[in-house]
Amino acid sequence: MKDRVRLSICVAALALAAPAAGPAGEPDTQQSEKPYRIVDGKVDAATFTGWRAFHSACHTCHGVDATGTSLAPNLVERIRQLSASDFSTKVITSYRLVFQSDEMRGDDPTAVRSEFLEEVMRRERGELVMPAWEGDQKIRPHVLDLYAYLRARGDGALGPGRPQQIGD
Numbered sequence: 001m002k003d004r005v006r007l008s009i010c011v012a013a014l015a016l017a018a019p020a021a022g023p024a025g026e027p028d029t030q031q032s033e034k035p036y037r038i039v040d041g042k043v044d045a046a047t048f049t050g051w052r053a054f055h056s057a058c059h060t061c062h063g064v065d066a067t068g069t070s071l072a073p074n075l076v077e078r079i080r081q082l083s084a085s086d087f088s089t090k091v092i093t094s095y096r097l098v099f100q101s102d103e104m105r106g107d108d109p110t111a112v113r114s115e116f117l118e119e120v121m122r123r124e125r126g127e128l129v130m131p132a133w134e135g136d137q138k139i140r141p142h143v144l145d146l147y148a149y150l151r152a153r154g155d156g157a158l159g160p161g162r163p164q165q166i167g168d
Contacts, residue, residue: 035084036148036157043152043163050149051163053142065160066153079147079154087150088143 037044043051054066061072068074079087139146152158 034151034155034157035144036152037166038152038157039166041164042166042168043149043158044166046145047148047152047158048163048165049142050145050147053139053146054149057139058146066150067160075150076153079150082147084144084147087147091143091146092140 036047036050038047054062055064058066058075061069062075063069063072066075068077082090149158149163153160
């Protein structure tokens with residue numbers, strides 16, 4: 001009798017989960033809608049704001065063009081697997097990597113990152129983790145703009161470098 005109940009529960013769970021997954025091969029509509037607009041190689045205001053947000057907060061670890069470094073992954077590739085909602089949740093709720101202000105002085109942020117990584121590898125410093133931006137008012141309101149910029153890069157619609165804005 002217990003086996004029959006377990007089997008019924010498993011079948012019911014599979015039946016409920018199957019429609020949520022959608023038919024194989026069908027694109028996720030949320031993923032197929034483009035969160036950016038590019039006209040003649042120029043981006044909309046939100047995508048440009050996303051580029052600015054990326055370069056004010058993310059490029060030190062993820063690389064100038066979001067292609068990754070030894071510290072953080074290539075977001076151009078990774079963004080293809082994330083919906084706007086998943087991306088927002090990840091950015092808002094991850095953890096914070098904090099450097100003391102005197103550590104960030106200098107002309108070469110790569111050297112600071114490399115030194116930090118070496119210290120972590122020698123177990124002289126704490127764990128490397130992505131910042132949580134939930135309390136940062138320079139980033140939180142622009143998470144979807146950041147997503148638009150990274151999706152445009154990930155989709156191949158926008159190349160590396162500073163984009164020009166539509167209307168400029």
